[in-house]
Amino acid sequence: MRTFRDHMESSLYDPERGFYPTRTQTADFYTAPELHPASGAVLSDKIAALLTRVRGARPGVGLSLVEAGCGDGTLACQVARGLREKHPALADGLRFVLVERTRKDLTVAVRKLTAFGLPVDACTGVDRLPRFTGLLYSNELIDAFPAHLLQKKDDGVLEVYVDESGLETLGGLSRPELAAEAAAAASTLAEGERHGVSLEARAWLREAAAHLESGFLLTVDYGKRFAPGAPNPPRAYRRHQIVPALSSEPGTKDLTVPADFESLIAEGARAGLSLESYQSLSTFLIEGGIDAWLSAAAGDAAALYRERARIKTLVHPEGMGETFKVLLQRKSL
Ligand SMILES: C[S@@+](CC[C@H](N)C(=O)[O-])C[C@H]1O[C@@H](n2cnc3c(N)ncnc32)[C@H](O)[C@@H]1O
Incomplete structure (x- = not known):
């Protein structure tokens, strides 16, 4: 018997059978950049503006x-x-660092990025980064961290455990750090409701903040600012559908727990990160000029429809537009 967190860890990252090491890109879900390059282009402009601010505050670094x-x-x-096409002066002299725990993907990413003629470094975790000035961004990373899972039962809140055959049972809290979450969840969850707690997301943020000398941390993810102990159940995706059985057949489906932006903002404040902005993906992309991509779409009628539908999925409230958020935090500027 192991905690749901440990089950999620091996289900997603076991080097032989885990979902990510064996994933076929886009077979089970699309991330925003896999859906359409417009989101990456808008992000690139935003990054250029933010790095220009850092350069202004830290000339010569x-x-x-x-x-x-x-x-x-x-x-x-x-x-x-x-960056290369629209901000060449900034791109020159910029060091790109890729961080990815799935080694097979990291190797592919480094090979692809090297083609853009920027110096590229790579490592498997933020704890391995040298201290740096600049900007760290992530897309759909936080919701892929293994999380503990709490469930309301009778008057209390217990933790979810999973056995070898994928059967779930409830037991006591495995970690003292979960006690405050469990106490909050006791008064907010209804019987049987669940609350995922990503201790890893908080530890990751602390680590990232410690390695950032000065600059920005930009986080794009599925989630919201949850009230303490509010329902926040994990989801399993297979072939673009949500599947009801969470813990069976490990490695065959993507498991995610929505990012808790409230705890990222609070943890960030403790780690020296000031809140610069928090907005929906839709607002972020519209402010960044994604409309231009809609009018630039070309091709025959079918291709045009497909292209526009994908861009609209990025901004539409029932697509990714309101369910995804963009958090920008600032350090020492
Ligand atoms: C949902 S995918 C997103 C990939 C990419 N950012 C995108 O938007 O298409 C999440 C990625 O985060 C990686 N990952 C999970 N935990 C990590 C960690 N602690 N450090 C670095 N990468 C991690 C996974 O291996 C996976 O490749």
Whole structure:
């Protein structure tokens, strides 16, 4: 018997059978950059504006651009293309660092990004980064962190455990750090409701903040600012559908727990990160000029429809537009 957190860890990252090491890109879900390059292009412009601010505040200091959880480098290449084409002066002298725990993807990402002629470094975790000045961004990383799972039962809140055959049972809290969450969840959850707690997301943020000398941390993810102990159940995706059985057949489906932006903002404040902005993906993309991509779409009627539908999915409230958020935090500027 192991905690749901440990089950999620091996289900997603076991080197032989885990979902990510064996994933076929886009077979089970699309991330925003996999859906359409427009989101990467808008992000690239935003990154250029933010790095220009860092350069203004820290003249003469070499700047790094870090993507954490870069997967196979799809987004990194969109960002690099945007910087090369629209912000060449900034791109020159910029060091790109890719961080990815799935080694097979990291190798592919480095190979793809090298084609853009920027110096590229790579590592498997933010704890391995040198201290840097610049910007660290991530897309759909936080919701892929293994999380503890709490469930309301009778008057109390217990933790979910999973046995060898994928059967779930409830037991006591495995970690003292879960006690405060459990106490809050006791008064907010209804019987049987669940609350995922990503201690890893908080530890990751502390680590990322410690390595950032000065600059920005930009996080794009599925989630919201949850009230303490509010329902926040994990989801399992297979072939673009939500599947009801969470814990059976490990490695065959993507498990995610929505990012808790409230705890990222609070943890960030403790780690020296000031809140610069928090907005929906839709607002972020519209402010960044995604409309231009809609009018630039070309091709025959079918291709045009497909192209526009994909861009609209990025901004539409029932697509990714309101369910995804963009958090920008600032350090020492
Ligand atoms: C949902 S994918 C997103 C990939 C890419 N950012 C995109 O938008 O297409 C999440 C990625 O984060 C990676 N990952 C998970 N935990 C990580 C960690 N602690 N450090 C670095 N990468 C991690 C996974 O291996 C996976 O490639």
